[in-house]
Amino acid sequence: MKYAISLLLSLLPLLVHAVEPGETLAPWTLLDQYDQPYSLGPDTRVLLVASDMDGARLVKAALAERPKGYLEARQAVFVADIQRMPALISKLFAVPAMRDYHYRVMLDREGRVASRYAGEAGKVLWLTLDRGKLVAQQSFSDAQALGEALARTR
Template sequence: MKRWILLGLALLAAGVQAVEPGERLAPWTLSDQFEQPYTLDDDLRILLVARSMEGAKLLDAALEGQAEGYLEARQALFVADISGMPGLIGQLFAIPAMRDYRYRVLLDREAQVVPQYAAPEEGVLWLQLERGMLQERRVFGDAAALRAALEQAAP
């Protein structure tokens, strides 16, 4: 609870308002690690968001050993904020390495999408959606807990 209060105060000070349960997510389009665009639609049920390399690693650990299409079968997608990554590092090393992942990574290269969700600096933010409306937000700091939640979201 204390973390959410501090996060809320920091966002107010920065002039950022996070989407709240019951609100519709603003539309956006991002490209993935293969430069394939995705536009947010009403079919998405789970949006997983990471602002840091640690969050991305946590998601990768939670998905370890899962077959390709695991997230998509759960109507889930992952968005990574890579705006803080130096462009050359991303272009030459990080994004090519992401092409080996068995899941799609939507890349927020200019921090246009992730900040509106008030994702924590560490961990993975889980946004539970229904027809484009936010139902619930959860934060995972543990790969096993995230994996268990994804298993419960099975189709």
């Protein structure tokens, strides 16, 4: 038993490894709310990650008055971690409601993508990328500030 606990504790840093500036993000593919696949590619300049509902609400509020295609025009992608949402709620209510959004939401149903990035609860993690490499990261807890930052992205 002691051996198993020691092994688990020694592997913990590998499991919660946060990506650092200069590192290349590992490729991934997720389905959006329309079940259409999206793969992280070298053309993505901004990756927004919400690890909970509060973070997703910030993105929704920041994009409320923006036209369809606003994120895509800025080469930005939004990932929502929905792994903790009960499957029945997700299938019957949440994802169908997201189909009314005028932006794509990459749905991380198993938490395998969002968990790669060290986002804080209640915030949106903003990762600035250059050909797949992390240049900078910041967190937003205010929808207006997030919207203004997106507006400055060209």
